[in-house]
Amino acid sequence: MPVIVAANPKGxxxxSTTSIILGTTLAAQGATVRVIDADPQRTLARWAEGESKFREIVVTPSQAEDLPLLIDRLQSQFQFVFIDVQGTANQEMVAAMSRADLVLIPMQAKTADAEVATRAIGLLRSQENLFKRKIPHAIVFMRTSPIITTREEKEIRLNIEAAGVPRFVSSLNERTAFSHIFAYKRSLSELNPKETNGLEAAQQNAVSLTAEMVQILRKQMEAVA
Structure with a gap:
């Protein structure tokens, strides 16, 4: 079962947004999912303190079980395991990369974020050298406009393509619903459309990104087979 890591040195x-959206979208579709909150900020652990019916998908590593063992245990029990890690090259990052079937690099379509994302890819390359294997990865653009693509975003996309860095076609747009996930500690499917503008569009956005991720994982499995 695939292990998906969300990593970026930039706070x-x-x-966390990418991990919980993908995780809860898959869970709502009937998949078995766990999301490991290995970031000291514990954003997802706080989300799980709410009343969402999906709150049990979030797992926090304990001192009694180190991260590699936790990943291995969950991977044997659930269809998808996500890991939200701190961006720096620490023990948790190494442990997550050692098990990763796909690394997601969330970033805004901004020049400053692109420079930080380059460091994230550098960290990934160092882990590839350490473990002597290719680690599939792709950039996920965050907070993009669903209406207008800025010149800066177009240039960044072209630069990423020229550099041969994989990226998702789908982006997570700037949507009120994505911030309301944390404000109300609920999944997209549990938010109230009377309180959250554009909820249906946000749900469609999440489904598109999730479907693209699943397709990437399927292609990897077929290539191995």
């Missing part, structure tokens, strides 16, 4: 890049 607030969207790692």
């Amino acid at each position: 607030g890049s969207g790692k």
